[in-house]
Amino acid sequence: MPIDIPRAEAHLNALLPRYGIPSAAVGVLHDGEVTAFAAGVTDVETGTSATSETVYQCGSMTKTWTALAFMQLVDEGGADLDEPVRAQLPGFAVADPEATARITPRHLLHHTHGIAESFGDPGEDDDVYARMTAAMSDAPQMFPPGSTHGYSAALGYALLARILEVHDGERWDEVMRRRLLTPLGLVDTHTRPEDVDPARTATGHLIRSLEEGPFRTPVDHLPRAFGPGGNITSTVREVLAMAHVVVSGGLAPGGDRVVSAEAVREMTGSRVPVPDPYLIGPQWALGLVVCDWDGRTVYASDGSTIGQNARLRVFPDSGTAVTVLTNGGPREPFHREVCDEILGQLSMPAAPGPPVPRKSRPVDPSRYTGVYRNLGTRYEVSAEGGDLHLTLELDPMQAAVMGRPPRIRYDMLPISGTHFLMPPTHPLEDPQTVALYDFTDGPARFLHTNARIHRRLD
Template sequence: MPRTDGLDRVNGLDGVGAWLRHRLPGLLDESRVPGAAVAVTAGDEVVEAAAGVLSTATGVEATVDSLFQIGSVTKVVTATLVMQLVDEGRLDLDAPVRAVLPEFRIADERAARRITARQLLSHTAGFEGDIFTDTGKGDDCLEKYLEVLHDVPQLFEPGGMFSYNNAGYCVLGRIVEVLRGEPFDVCARTRLFAPLGMTHTASDPYEAIVHRTAVGHTQRSPGAPPEPTPVWALARSNAAAGSMLAMRPRDLLAFARMHLAGGRGPDGGSVLSPDGVLAMRGPQITLPDIDQGTAWGLGWELFGPTGGTVFGHDGNTIGQSAFLRVMPEHDVAVAIVTNGGLSRQVYAEVMGRVLTELGGAAPPAPPTPPEAAPAPEAARYDRCVGTYASSTSETTVSRDAAGRLWLERTPLGVTADLDEAPYRTELVIWRGDTLIPVEPERGVHAPLAFLGDDGHGHALYLHTGRADRRVSR
């Protein structure tokens, strides 16, 4: 097992850098990713690499200083801004959200009175989370966004389980605005980006345009070449959840470095308290067995032992994907940003190399359907059959005459507007009660779980990281 201290760690990082510069162009070609940039830090040292193009329409080459959208990795930025308020004694995580936002309402008034900031941070608030309504480009967009939530349904009791919730982070962004008296973007820049020296970071297209900036790419049909997306970003009202923020990977590592340094910035000043740093990576809720993390903290996703503790976050926006992983026991972090294609393949190979060379262990293999997997037996899995829905998709699970289970998902709302393709696949047993699709989606076989009981012996939720509720028997 390689050592990761002192000179050995520096040599290991140099080796990772050389491998990245050699391997990344070919890896992008194999994964049909137009462009990417990667940065890895070990201690105070950083190595970087970039390859491909920022847009297939312009052919502009990607560089290590190019900006890519980081999507939902933004949520850890939002969580850090929230924890700064906790440090100052201005926010109680376990008080109802209405203590700060008395206007906060959802369809379930009883739940609205009880939901806390802690539950929003850990994705356990329980209301429908994929609400991407555009409320304008003005500084009042988050204030207006809260009005959009009035009819949003409650899926389960607050604190009852995990279900990824974008809307909850928009509410957190509004909490930051109200307690600071400034727009969310201003709070992020003055309290995080500037103190951490993040000079290549853009909160909106107006800031991004002065940098070398990537455009997202999507496929109009399976197997088609990636094409630039017709729009660059989602609505500003979702900025606190990850709709707009873009940066180079080195800047993302500057943010991670602060968390590795116990909340200290590059000048030694305190950006977040050591207690706040540790609280953010403390487990709040265990995740279903669907090959994501093992638990969720206050913003961070927590991963099981892989030669030590790993925490991080992924981000996906319109045709762009980002990955951040932090290994505090080895003082290592890696940031990967891409603009389309099978980005998960790029992440898996790069992260595997970093873990092996600098983290002392190889990562687990990604989930794949077992060869000759038996069809799920009727007595055990007929509870899964039915239709499940959210604001972004409707998913039907059915059983055919031969006893095989099939999943068909139809995009709704914003995902349909963005030409998201329908998805159909057979489901087979992965492990335990978790099923796995035979056909990959964007190169990934993402396991799914069926949880709860609707009172008639059927699963109440189809869980893919989000809990989609059953809408038919």
């Protein structure tokens, strides 16, 4: 069934102002055919129209590309998912000697390595990932390797990149071009911002209110330290070329083999549970998130930078993929509404809605109250009259730019004994969820939200 592009474009044009997003590009892979369209402007100051060939920042969707390149190395026998990292990087070490000996590439791909994101400022030079690897020697453990999930924005995938660099004898950017981007025929996908044609690049935007409207982000792109985990830029058509590798069992759109079918099965089949399953999905695979849409398996790869956002949903049972790239947000309902319009046209089921809280209060609020922290992020859970609340301390710079108070207090509405829904406190916020879990020693040891883990302070 072909996509009704005028209808989909009209729907997209109606959604953008409602969410304060300057532009979006949408791509659909279905029955081996790619459909792409866009709406809005790439920059609110220039008014340049977005097209399906506009280049957007993909953020953490980059991790799926890096995972595919690493699985190539595994195919070749150059790496083993379950061999300790230090066997491939002899100088690798973290503060915990046991973790140093145990951490494997599978832990890095799953985000179960437990290393705190502590690597200093490695700079912007070509040796950035070597410097990061050396700088993490005193990084503490948030949890023992393999014991739970805690998203690693930069560190884990920088280690994977360093393994690739050492094996291939070239920097990560060159590894990605040779191993993946060129074989896939990608000419508009880049790992460095300076390689992108500025005339075709979307500018990131933030928003404080719909009345004020979106404004240019003060941060043009992420530091190079985030490269393997967040710095790829691409178009919707080229994101779908990467998705084609997943739905086809390892083949590029032209039919050339990129990775083995076994590698794709390993990527999608090797899974760990996510403590807070509601943001994206209940399981994390190797470079992909595994979603459960009322019993239907859907793979996800999402990403955000400071002003741009990327979403990809892959439906393996029908060989379909939908991607949405924006230069504003993030607003999960926006991406859901865009995706649901496409899926409706294809007679495919829509994404499940957010969880519904129950009416009962926690039996013992003291099991949850306390301070939970992960380096620069601090949450405090408190109880009043039997009700729980979560207070987030915002980064002062973020609070100033976004016009928000330094502390934001959320109500916590129980979904289960470990999961809570937090209604928004601002018109441009979406509902959030949080998990508090591991009551081995009495109170919860961990708080998990937005895929990140925070450890309880004693």
